[in-house]
Amino acid sequence: MNADRLLDAPRAPLLSVRGISCSFGGVRAVADVSFSAPAGQITGLIGPNGAGKSTTLGIVAGFIRPSAGTIQFAGRDITKLPNHRRARLGMIRTFQMRGEFDRLTVLENLLVAAPGQRGEKIRSIYSVRRTWRQQQRELVDQARDLLDRFGILDHENVYAEELSGGQRRLMELARALMAKPRLLLLDEPMAGVSPAMRDRLGAHLLEVADSGIGIVLVEHQLRFVEDVCGHVLVLAQGTVIGEGKMSALREQAAVLDAYLTG
Amino acid sequence: MSGAWQFYIATLVIYAFVYIIAASGLNLQFGVTGVYNFAFIIFQAAGAYCTAVLTLGPSSANGAFQHYIVGLHLPFPLPLLISGVVAGLLGVGLGALTVRRLRADYLAIVMLVISLIATGVVTDYQGLFNGAAGLALIPQPFASLTSNLVVYDWLYALFAGIVCALVLIAVRMLIESPLGRSLRAVRENENAAAALGKNVTALRLLVFGIGGAIAGISGSVLVSFTQAWSPESWLYAETFVLFTALIVGGVGSNLGPLIGAVLVPVVLAEGSRYLPQFGPPTLVPSLEWIAIGVVLLAFLWFWPRGILPERKRTFPSAAVSRPLTSQTTGDLAVKDLEKESGPSR
DSSP states (O other), rough: HHHHHHHGGSSHHHHHHEEEEEEEEEEEEEEEEEEOOOOTTTEEEEEEETTSHHHHHHHHHHOOOEEEEEETTOOOOTTOOOHHHHTTTTTEEOOOOOOTTSSBHHHHHHHHHOOOOOGSHHHHSSSSSOHHHHHHHHHHHHHHHHHTTTOOOGGGTGGGGGGGGHHHHHHHHHHHTOOSSSEEEEEETTTTHHHHHHHHHHHHHHHHHHHTTTEEEEEEOOHHHHHHHHHHEETTTTTEEEOOOOOTTTTTTHHHHHHHHH | OHHHHHHHHHHHHHHHHHHHHHHHHHHHIITTOOOOOOTTTHHHHHHHHHHHHSSOOOTGGGGGHHHHHSSOOTTTTHHHHHHHHHHHHHHHHHHHHHHHOOOOOHHHHHHHHHHHHHHHHHHOOHHOOOOGGGGGGOOOGGGGGOHHHHHHHHHHHHHHHHHHHHHHHHHHHHHHHHHHHHHHHHHHHHHHHTTTOHHHHHHHHHHHHHHHHHHHHHHHHHHHHHBOOOOOOOOTTTHHHHHHHHHHOOOOOOHHHHHHIIIIIIIIHHHHSSOOSSTTTTTHHHHHHHHHHHHHOOOOOHHHTTTSSSOOOOOOOOSSSOOOOOHTTTOOOOHHHHHHSSOOO
C-alpha cells in the first residue's frame, strides 16, 4: 500500500474533496459532495442560487465546518486545520462580497498578504537593527509589479473602499497572488465587473493557471465559465448533478432542469 | 506661581501623562485592532492594586488597619514592571476566555459585564484589596530624593513623562510595523485577514496582552502618585472617558491618544471645577459626565475620525523608475514573483 501511495503521489490532485456535507438549521446546504482540482487548471462550480457552491468553497477554505467528509490538499489531510493554517499552506480564497481591507490603501492590502514577513514578529520590531525594513522594500516592489500587471498601479495609494467593483476584483486577485498561492478559491470573481473588465480578468486567470496555480471558482456567468474553466461541476440542492466540460454539460437534461426550475 | 498652584499644575501634568499612557494602550486595542474592550479600566486597576500590594509591605503594617493580599516591600522599579506584566497576563487570560468566541458588539457587552463583576468582587471581598475603603498610604518611589513636596511633584511629573514617552514610542513602533498593518487588517475585515493566513485570535490576544500591560503601567504610575486606590477610582464609566478621549483625538492615529487624553479627561473634566456653583451640589459634577457624553456624540456625528485622523500610509516610490510596461509583455505574475523573492534584486 505504501508503494502504491508513492507511485500515486506525483499524480495526486492538488485538492481532493471527499463526501463533504453541511447543514444549517435542518437545511442541507451541501450533501456528500466530492470533487478534485488539479494544479494549473481552472475548475468551475456552477449551479442555481442556493445550490451550495459558496458553502462548498467555504468548507474547503476552512471557514465553515463540515459535518462529514475529508479534504486533502497537496497530499495532506487538512479537514481539521483552521482557516489561517490552510492559507499558510497556499490555499487562498476570495470573497463574494466585501473582501477588501477598506481603510488600508491598495498597496497595503497587498502587503498584508505577503507570507513570512519578519516585521510581524514582536522580537524583530524591537530589535536594534530592524531587519524587516529591507524585506518590506522588496515586498513593496513585488506588490507594485503585481498592481502594474493588473493595471491598477495608479491606485496604489487609494483606500480600497474608494475602488470601483471591477478594480476591487483586480486588487483581490493581485492580493491573492501576493500570498504565493498554490490554489486559489474564487467566489464569484466576476460579480459587479463590467463586460470590458471581464475579458481582462479572464485573461489574467488563464495566465495564473498557466503558471501552475490551481483555481476553483464559483461563478454565475456561464459564458465566462465556458471560456476559462477546463472542468466544471454542476451543483443543485447541495449535490453534484453533473461534471465535465461546459460544452458537454449544456446538453445534459439534469443540468438544464436545475437551471430552468432553479 | 504659588506652591499650591504649582502643586495643582504638576498634578494635572501627571494625570495627563497617565491618561495618555492608558489611551495609547486602548488605541492599540480599539483604534488599531478594532477590539471593543469595555473593561479597559480594570487593567489599569490591576496595575494599581499590584503596585500597591508590592510596595505597602505586610498587611500588619500601620496597625493592620487595612487588609490585602501579598504585602511586599519591593524597591522601584520592580513594582512598575511587575504591574505591567500582571495586567498583561490578566489581559491574555480574559482575552482567551472571550475573543475566541465573541465578535465586536458581543465582546463589548461581555467585557462591560466583566468590569462590573470585577468592581463587585473587589468591593465585597475585603481580604483582597481592603474592599470598598480601598488601599491608602501607598509609598511613593524616590521620595527620599527631596523633602520639598512641589519639587517632588515636578520630579514625579518628569518620571511619568519619561514612562509616557517610552510607551508612545513602543506603541508607535508596533503600529508602524508589518505587525501593525496586520492588526489594522484584522480591524477592517477579519475574514479576509484569516484568508490570507493571519491568526486573528492570536493577534487579538496579543493586543489584549500588550494593551493590558500598558493600562497596568498607567495604573502603577497613577497609584504611586495618588498613594490611594479604591473601587471608586476605576468605575466602568472611566473606560468610556478613555474611549471618548480616543474618538476625540483620532482613533487609530499615533498622536490621537495624546490630544484626546489632554482634551477630554484633563481639560474637559477639570474645567468643570471652574464652573460657578448653581443648583443642587451634585449638579455641576454630573454636568461633567453629560459634557463628556455630548462631546462623544458630537464627534461621532460630525468628526468620526477625530482631530488627528489616522494617517494614510504611503511608501516612497522606487528611486529609479521601473519600466511600467509589463502589462503588455504578457509575463506571468507568478514567474515574476519567484524571480523577485530572492534576497537581492
